Amino acid sequence: xxxxxxxxIRRTGAPIVVGLDPNLKFIxxxxxxxxxxxxxxxxxxxxxxxxxxxxxxxxxxxxxxxAVKPQIAMYEQFGLPGxxxxxxxxxxxxxxxxxxxGDVKRGDIGSTSESYAIGHLGGTQIGGRIVRGFDEDxxxxxxxxxxxxxxxxxxxxxxxxxxxFVLVKTSNPSSGELQDLVVSGPDGTSRPLYEIVxxxxxxxxxxxxxxxxxxxxAVVGATYPEQGRILRKLMPHTVILVPxxxxxxxxxxxxxxxxxxxxxxxxxxxxxxxxAAWREERYAEYGAExxxxxxxxxxxxxxxxxxxxxx
Amino acid sequence: xxxxxxxxIRRTGAPIVVGLDPNLKFIxxxxxxxxxxxxxxxxxxxxxxxxxxxxxxxxxxxxxxxAVKPQIAMYEQFGLPGxxxxxxxxxxxxxxxxxxxGDVKRGDIGSTSESYAIGHLGGTQIGGRIVRGFDEDxxxxxxxxxxxxxxxxxxxxxxxxxxxFVLVKTSNPSSGELQDLVVSGPDGTSRPLYEIVxxxxxxxxxxxxxxxxxxxxAVVGATYPEQGRILRKLMPHTVILVPxxxxxxxxxxxxxxxxxxxxxxxxxxxxxxxxAAWREERYAEYGAExxxxxxxxxxxxxxxxxxxxxx
Numbered sequence: 360x361x362x363x364x365x366x367x368i369r370r371t372g373a374p375i376v377v378g379l380d381p382n383l384k385f386i387x388x389x390x391x392x393x394x395x396x397x398x399x400x401x402x403x404x405x406x407x408x409x410x411x412x413x414x415x416x417x418x419x420x421x422x423x424x425x426a427v428k429p430q431i432a433m434y435e436q437f438g439l440p441g442x443x444x445x446x447x448x449x450x451x452x453x454x455x456x457x458x459x460x461g462d463v464k465r466g467d468i469g470s471t472s473e474s475y476a477i478g479h480l481g482g483t484q485i486g487g488r489i490v491r492g493f494d495e496d497x498x499x500x501x502x503x504x505x506x507x508x509x510x511x512x513x514x515x516x517x518x519x520x521x522x523x524f525v526l527v528k529t530s531n532p533s534s535g536e537l538q539d540l541v542v543s544g545p546d547g548t549s550r551p552l553y554e555i556v557x558x559x560x561x562x563x564x565x566x567x568x569x570x571x572x573x574x575x576x577a578v579v580g581a582t583y584p585e586q587g588r589i590l591r592k593l594m595p596h597t598v599i600l601v602p603x604x605x606x607x608x609x610x611x612x613x614x615x616x617x618x619x620x621x622x623x624x625x626x627x628x629x630x631x632x633x634x635a636a637w638r639e640e641r642y643a644e645y646g647a648e649x650x651x652x653x654x655x656x657x658x659x660x661x662x663x664x665x666x667x668x669x670x
Numbered sequence: 671x672x673x674x675x676x677x678x679i680r681r682t683g684a685p686i687v688v689g690l691d692p693n694l695k696f697i698x699x700x701x702x703x704x705x706x707x708x709x710x711x712x713x714x715x716x717x718x719x720x721x722x723x724x725x726x727x728x729x730x731x732x733x734x735x736x737a738v739k740p741q742i743a744m745y746e747q748f749g750l751p752g753x754x755x756x757x758x759x760x761x762x763x764x765x766x767x768x769x770x771x772g773d774v775k776r777g778d779i780g781s782t783s784e785s786y787a788i789g790h791l792g793g794t795q796i797g798g799r800i801v802r803g804f805d806e807d808x809x810x811x812x813x814x815x816x817x818x819x820x821x822x823x824x825x826x827x828x829x830x831x832x833x834x835f836v837l838v839k840t841s842n843p844s845s846g847e848l849q850d851l852v853v854s855g856p857d858g859t860s861r862p863l864y865e866i867v868x869x870x871x872x873x874x875x876x877x878x879x880x881x882x883x884x885x886x887x888a889v890v891g892a893t894y895p896e897q898g899r900i901l902r903k904l905m906p907h908t909v910i911l912v913p914x915x916x917x918x919x920x921x922x923x924x925x926x927x928x929x930x931x932x933x934x935x936x937x938x939x940x941x942x943x944x945x946a947a948w949r950e951e952r953y954a955e956y957g958a959e960x961x962x963x964x965x966x967x968x969x970x971x972x973x974x975x976x977x978x979x980x981x
Contacts, residue, residue, distance in 0.1 A: 380782075383794075383796070395796075395797070400796045400797035400798070400799055400801075401796070401799075401801060402796075402801045402803070404796065405794070405796055405801065430778075430782055430785075432776070432778055432782045432783070432785040432786045432789065433782075433785050435785065435786060435789040435790075435803060435804075436785040436786070436788050436789040436794060436803055437789070437794070437801065437803050438757065438789065438802070438803030438804055439750065439753060439754055439757060441789075441803065442750060442753055443750055446749065446750060464776070464777065464778055464812075465743070465775070466775065466812065467741075467743055467775055468840060468841060468842035468913075469842060471691075471741055471743045471744075472743070474741075474743040474744050474746065474747040475743045475746060475747070477747050478743065478746040478747040478748070478749065478752075479746075483694075483716070483747060483748070485694070485706075485711045485712070485715065485716055486706070486711035487711070488711055488712075490711075490712060490713045490716065490748065491749070492713070492746060492747055492748050492749030492750075492752065493746075493749055501775075501777065501812050501814055502814070502848065503812055503813070503814040503837060503840075503848060503849070504837075504840050504842055504844070504845055504848075505842070505844030505845055505846070505847030505848055505849070506844045506847055507842050507843055507844040508840075508842065508844070526814060526815075529779060529814075529815050529819075530779060531779035531780060531815055531816070531818050531819065532818055533815070533816030533817045533818040533819070534815060534816055535816070536816030536817055536870075537813065537814060537816055537863065537866070537867070538814070538816070540853040540863065540866065541853060541854050542851040542852060542853055542854075542863075543852050543853075543854050543860060549854060552848065552851065552853075552863070555848070555851065556848070559847075602779075
């Protein structure tokens with residue numbers, strides 16, 4: 360699957376993933392009012408507004424980018440109707456030729472991680488049929504439980520030709536609270552925790568290579584460019600999923616060291632900066648009605664900005 | 671909410687939570703066949719089998735224990751029909767007077783954790799109404815992203831009088847891979863990572879106290895009794911949710927140090943040991959048909975065994 364992602368990055372010239380993380384604040388009033396008229400001021404109404412918003416944005420940008428990354432929390436917030444729209448969004452994006460990274464940050468003890476992996480990347484045999492839950496191409500995985508919490512995802516990814524991105528150094532302000540802690544090894548060396556996780560990612564990925572890159576990727580925040588530089592070297596075959604660009608503060612020029620010399624090796628996420636572009640001064644010309652066109656313009660601007668990173 | 675949990679532990683005399691983690695292997699053939707006849711060999715059929723299995727077990731044990739802990743991964747595996755049964759199980763257990771710990775192990779950057787917290791413990795205002803997603807009493811939370819990934823859960827818990835259990839030292843074999851790493855502080859001290867997380871839990875919980883215990887609890891595996899002893903002292907006001915008893919290898923006598931002198935301070939989870947008891951030699955007399963009675967007998971045996979821990 361990572362080879363497909365790299366091909367799509369080359370084809371579009373855009374190492375960009377758009378975070379489909381809707382929020383009622385980001386959705387134009389007309390879209391919300393229509394949804395609430397039809398379904399009432401309910402979870403179903405909110406979910407319908409998310410769906411219409413996502414659909415128009417996907418239609419507006421699908422030809423420009425390789426992938427989208429729906430953040431499941433935004434949908435899970437509204438319970439079952441929200442998750443039905445998560446599922447519908449995943450399916451629709453795939454129909455439109457996009458790869459889908461499910462930003463689910465799951466992780467548990469072995470047998471439980473296996474269920475999550477099956478639910479998002481694989482399937483269960485029932486009688487003569489394979490029953491699939493959600494069906495993303497990649498998911499994000501939390502490593503706090505260690506190898507036996509991550510390996511079931513790797514096994515399912517291998518079987519299904521899919522991939523994962525393991526959290527290494529996250530983009531949020533307090534990510535350093537645990538991830539930057541300095542760990543002493545039995546041999547007297549000391550390294551921050553994120554480097555240890557980075558080394559594990561490199562090891563876990565060795566068995567899942569395609570065209571020089573691994574199907575086991577890493578999440579490293581744009582807000583920590585220095586750590587990005589270190590991790591890039593530590594994980595030479597790893598594709599880095601980079602959140603924190605734009606609204607969270609990261610800029611294109613800061614991202615140079617996340618990429619490899621071949622122009623691949625990283626894919627940069629923007630969520631609010633793209634999907635809520637219509638609310639920004641610089642895209643005011645589009646107005647609320649043409650929000651998907653504003654998103655398209657924001658993707659094109661991001662593609663330009665990232666040229667400073669990819670060269 | 672933690673005061674309600676403690677009251678329920680005192681009332682039942684059972685510091686026990688039963689993990690409702692169904693698996694098609696654990697479900698008697700008659701239950702599965704009936705579900706598949708009605709819904710086909712589909713996700714809906716599997717989910718219906720889960721529901722019937724859970725319902726009978728809840729009916730069989732609700733008077734003996736304070737709480738159940740459905741593991742959402744088992745349901746998420748079957749996508750939307752599975753999650754509908756997760757929701758139905760949460761509601762049914764609450765109707766039967768049980769507290770519900772949603773074992774969801776969520777955790778993300780701040781604004782995203784807020785959505786998870788709202789989706790599982792709180793609600794969103796839409797127009798004049800509060801829309802709730804899932805509606806557990808407690809959830810488990812992964813701390814890898816640091817304070818700003820955990821605090822939104824604490825804020826929602828505070829507002830809603832609910833609680834959380836933060837992963838500190840998990841029960842699985844590779845939990846030590848990250849959690850036991852020895853961290854050097856700037857002052858020259860060194861401590862394992864789980865102790866640092868334990869101290870954070872103690873700090874996070876200080877603001878959410880009820881009757882001497884905090885609504886911010888911790889997860890510490892029964893499989894690591896020595897770490898349990900250390901963490902019990904480090905987090906004096908924390909209720910410890912203890913997985914790993916029974917099928918994962920932990921025994922009652924090992925759990926003494928997880929409890930405080932007042933007989934409270936810990937609640938021990940058993941999943942397979944209770945819900946799949948009918949498959950064990952020692953409960954063979956019940957047969958597959960009376961699986962819920964076998965679960966009841968297994969709860970009573972566990973209650974006896976835990977007397978060695980609580981005294």
